[in-house]
Amino acid sequence: MSDTAMTTSATKPGSPGRKTTATGWILHNVVWIWLIALVVIFGMFNEYFFTIFNLQNIMVQATVLGIMALAMALPLLVAEIDLSIPANVGFSAAIGALCNTDLGMPFGIAALIGIAAATLIGFFNAVCITKLKMVSLIQTLSMMIILQGALLALTQGRTITSLSSGYVWIGQETIGGWPVMPIVFLLAIVGMAILLRNTVLGRSIYAVGGNAVASNSAGIRVDRVKILAYSISGFLAGVAGYLLASWQMAITSNQGASYLLYAIAAPIIGGVSVFGGRGSVIGVLGGVLLLTVIQVGLAIISVPSFYVGMIGGIMIFIAVGIDAIRVRYFG
């Protein structure tokens, strides 16, 4: 318990309090500062980094990871987790793609079926966690393994490449040379920001993540909030799956799996608390861009591929370390 808030003598200008605020500001925005620093560093190594083409490349790469990170942020905000999101991304895309190629459905309906399947999986996870009181870490881990296995079974270990041109349109279309895919990411960011800031559900998500028992006593239906959060999360996973498939024009037998750790790391780097109740969309965006810039940057400055994983990991480690310092000194 802190007694500080009680002695309310105002902070004098120029007093130590102000300096603390400046340090605090830097630490609070460490993701963005680190991001800018890395952009400058990569640019110095290879001026190709500053080209329009590379900017477009980063935007496209950030789209799939970004929507997955937004999907991951929702369970984290309600103080749970969903490890099955990347597996869901691959599985639901395969469902949609097979509806299109094998069953001959129109690509729009097929894509919607894929997204609906993903939403349903998120919903099902939440029902297991809330009603059956399964532990989310293990329940979604098992769901991840199930979905990975299901994808392998669906594809029979082969890569689905016979996607129709309509199905892959969103991932390939450009307007004036600019890809349209990032627009979906932008919409997802705006939609999620509105959800979290301006709706009863959004406020409830923060409350439930902060203290589920108190939220229940405050009249919030905790289970319902968690189920909605997981369902929206599943929906976003479905969207990410569709985009990834149409961008790559293919669905491999382990589609999405490689995104797992990045999809968890991005929101946490961006300030979403693993204990729930804290985090913002802007933070998630920062985390996503940081990870994407690291990946793209390391490729561009031709770091030998044997070192890419290690150096990328160290950069993430630094970001998380600075964030831990922030939490320690500024809560």
Place this chain on the structure above:
Amino acid sequence: MKPAPLQETETPNADRTILRVENLGKNYGGVVALRDVDLSIRAGTIHGLLGENGAGKSTLVGIMSGQRQPSSGTIYLDEQPLHHVDVQAMEEAGVFLVTQEPMIIDHLSAAENLMLGIWPKRRFGFVNWGKLRSDAERMLEGTGIPSETRAGLLDAVARRKINILRAMFSGGKVIILDEPTAALTVDDRAQLFDFMRRLKSEGVTFIFISHFNDEILEICDAVSVLRDGQYAGGSEDVGGMTSEDLSELVLGRGLVLFERKRPVFEPSTPAIELRNIRSAKVDLPELRIRSGEVLGITGLPGGGGKELARVLFGLEPGRSGTIRFPDGEERELPEHPSEAFAAGIAYLSDDRRKDGSIAQMSIAHNISLSAEVALASGAFLKPEQERALSERYFGSLGIKAPDSGVAVDTLSGGNQQKVCLGRVLATEPKLLMLDEPTRGIDVGVKQDVLRIVDELSRTGVSVIIISTDTDELVRAVDRVLIFQGGRVREELAGENITRSKLRDLG
């Protein structure tokens, strides 16, 4: 393991100063939490530390125990100035802080908890279980705590004793107890005090933080009072002080204790009628709570008062029951708190940390949390109305904070309770049920809370206060029901509510 102080009992020298602070100051950013505090603690005494929420008690003992660094000033231990102060250094020097929430690991036994961190070891780091058990049993001798019982099954007082013993056997000479009586019943408290007196006679020095004057007067040898981060006064001889003296030091003015002017109810006064409320622990055929009445409910834990409130609020399942409001509306028991709020029934739990507020959320968002749904238009929040609502209760409840955007966990206990109160009041209930609304908050804020309840009742709201605080029942309610076994065993009204009757019946 260090030699237990039991064996190295020094003759307690009442005149020796064991711990002293000089010109102690602490700033957080620009906020002054402590200013120029001088304080000395004599060896072998129980030294009371009193003050309102936010007066600086926690900060002071935080510094004394090395958990926080002072901004200025010096700490002397046995008259030797300490240069480096951290938890480890202070514990090595023998100063231990026992926090408000007992630090206990539920699934370990009492013995294991007692020896936590000082487990006797064999070679290669294996635990010497035999020695652990025999040591623990020796320590627990005479305390009535079975050493093999899982700590999770022990009652509050036993858990606290384990913490104190652990501090003592880790070499503690000065043990700081931060509000150790907060969750204890009257009997537990007496037991704890006996225990403290016994350890005192063995040479242990205690610093005892409490909100309650009578506790200080009962057990302390000396007392120091903090007010607004400064030393406000104290005495080396508590025997010569009265409760009024202490309250005046705490508040810095003659404290006016709140006294409710009991309204006279006509037989025609409308009432909320409860019928056939039955659940696993409640069996209540009928109860009328008049509009504007403040009804006190008391009894032993498990007697049914708290359970009744939780059933009426939809937190616990009820088997049957109807609630009839003065306007003729009749309804079944709510199945969830959200239904209760919608029906005009509000309840505030006694455990405000666990069940009262969202600690990391702002004051404003906490206040509007329960009223949110009624306030919103469809799925969307209405920021303007929400802000107006929060500001209204932030102001009218006198919550002490720089502004309503501050997170609740930065507030003192009393102010947190006001935020919780604001949250339930913002739903504009017809029936308001408060569970131990003044537990663990200081005497000044307590009067504020009782006054708020009184004012609310004058607007026609029916209020139920579930309380074991006799003083509160005597001064603030119109009628008291004593619950036992889920039923009303006794009823007192008006002038008949007296301390002695409550004691005899409780």
